[in-house]
Amino acid sequence: MSLAIAAENPLGAGVRTKLNGFAHILRDNGFVIGLAETRDALAMLSGHDAARPSRLRPALKALFCGRQSDWQKFDEIFDAYWLSRGMKSATRISGAPQTTPQGLQSLAAGQRGLGDSDQADHVERGEGSEVSETGRSRREGASRTELLSRTDFRHLTQPEDLAAAHELAGRLAMSMRARLTRRMHARRSGQRLDLRRTIHKSIAHGGTPIELVRRRRKDKPLRLVVLLDASGSMSLYSAVFLRFMHGVLDSFREAEAFVFHTRLIHISPALKERNPQRAMERMSLLAQGTGGGTRIGESLATFNRWHAKRCIHSRTCVMIVSDGYDTGPAENLGAEMQALRRRCRRIAWLNPMIGWQGYQPEAAGMKAALPYVDLFAPAHDLDSLKALEPYLAKI
Template identity: 30%
Template sequence: MPDLPELAASFTAALHDAGIAVGPDRTRSFARALTLLEPSTTRDLRHCALATLVSDPEQIERFDAVFGEVFGGPADPGAQRGQPGDPARSLPRTLPGRVPGAHRATADGRSREAGAEQREAPLPLAASPLDRLATRDFADLSADELARLSDVMRTLVLRTPTRPSRRRRTAHHGTRVDVRRTLAISRRTGGYPLRLGRFVPRTRPRDLIVLCDISGSMEPYARAMLQLLYCATRAAHAEVFTFATRLTRLTPALRRARPEDALARAGRAAPDWSGGTRIADCLAEFNERFGRRGMAHGAVVAIISDGWDTGTPADLATHMARLSRVAHRIVWVNPRTASPRYRPLVAGMAAALPYCDAVVSAHSFAALDEFTTALSAPRRRR
């Protein structure tokens, strides 16, 4: 795949010279589509370009002519419509130096038509800045780099499995008879229930509860995790807590905060930031104050911690067992598990492991896919 900025600039310049109005806004949309979709064939690239650069069907003929000139000949129209034809070609690893109507500066400063000479201009295979940041460990990112990821991180959707609701909806092939609706329908037929009204239960997403460790051992990941917690508060039926030496409910503070103020509000609300770790005591407080009141019943619980605990492992196992009896699913997020040398030898992690449905790392933006998948997966039998 060529360098995306060079690809977007060269191709849109060629379209502009061919008489297709392509402004900076369309060029920016095209570059963003390339970053998000990462097309690997000419067919995929053509679809990206058509969706972002062409606004009139009459421009398609000129568009295809320029596209074929830039990328080595027109793609087969049958293949573009999903019909049998020649397979779509892979994207060239270099862009042709000859672009219709494009002026390139020579070494002596004079401008000439690019069509006067055909040459191959090798371009570096450069990843976008977002791609480079996505695979780096959160602990290695600076505050500015985390801020660059925040906009993309807020597009994450934290989905949980659905559960039956007390509400219901009408369905022609429902499994249960709706007596009230059946009687209402029978009025049209003289009181005879010739047609049965049926319904099925509605479903709703399960509640999401996130408990995040903000102790000293988790401090390198705390900033990124708080950005993730800000995303969680945007999900329906989500509750966010932090813990170190005490449990703090952050949901009201994060929901009222702007993205840039979320970290500051969280720091003011949690006085035990970068302190010691008492996972067992904080879990006991959560079970006593919130779990027994029904918050954790049937919910998906995500615990973000490296497992370092100053308490007794037996106490942690007791409170984890209590939580597992009411929660639908427990997902433990431990950034340390990203290392291939990691072993669950920490006493706290070893005590909690039998009660976890999934253990993921979420140590980078790319690894968050594994976390979101674990949240939405069905419950496994422990």
């Protein structure tokens, strides 16, 4: 649809679809765009200036660009989407990988998910491309998966993208579970030879070590305890992480899971459901009242008082998933973190905001907790969750 047609029918479904696709492309490239910006952009498109790209470009650029990096990428994305400049070379799919401009990488990978047939006509398949029965090339599907793996969960606004992210999180959890289980079995079977007892046993056979004796130590497997922040500020991340947590906790014989907001809720019984959908439904019922404020210190106090003795032993890793914004006194959070640190072997704090550009842990609660944290890592996309596997394998 051209800009002139969009201006003639400012409130039509085609204009809204076109603008929604453009906002989706910008989010894939790291732009922070919400409903307010999209609503203002619709108002711009309903004006007479929408027919003139020379006036529409600076208006949308001022509206959507909040950082210098956004400002630098905007022009080439605008030209490719609205004016189809450079689109053919940017979206070529062939047997050999093509070099695309930095701002167009996600556009080339995800344009078919926009439902824009005009853009799809620009895709040129080379001789080396493989097309599935659904009409999508295998390379395109792989690129889409890679794009979702690197996309911040807060930018997944389309229902189909959220569903795909949940599916990928489940598959990632299953693969991690299989690898972690293999490593645990290998660790248990790699027991060292007990030379003293082997020699003692060989006396009955004339000194020939027929029977080998291995050192056996008490098997105390790793226990994983996950505390997930389900407050309003974490709502865009907690749903995907719950799906991931449902799959990966099965790799541990001993695992416990809790969610917290203004109170602490034990959700381990819900995670025993084999069906992910039923598990999510049970957890949503257990965690009623989520989406409000956060009282991390009070929730940790409840855990330390009523659950820690049962859940924690010397080989326990406590994983806290939170942005660190606590509505309670920071000193209370620090005291509870210190008490928790004395009980367990490791504390890993996963903060989705670490993946944000220029983030610094300036929140008072986060500063109070950091001295007692062994691992401070991001949890904003699927790639960051995948990076947890080597850490868990070493505990």
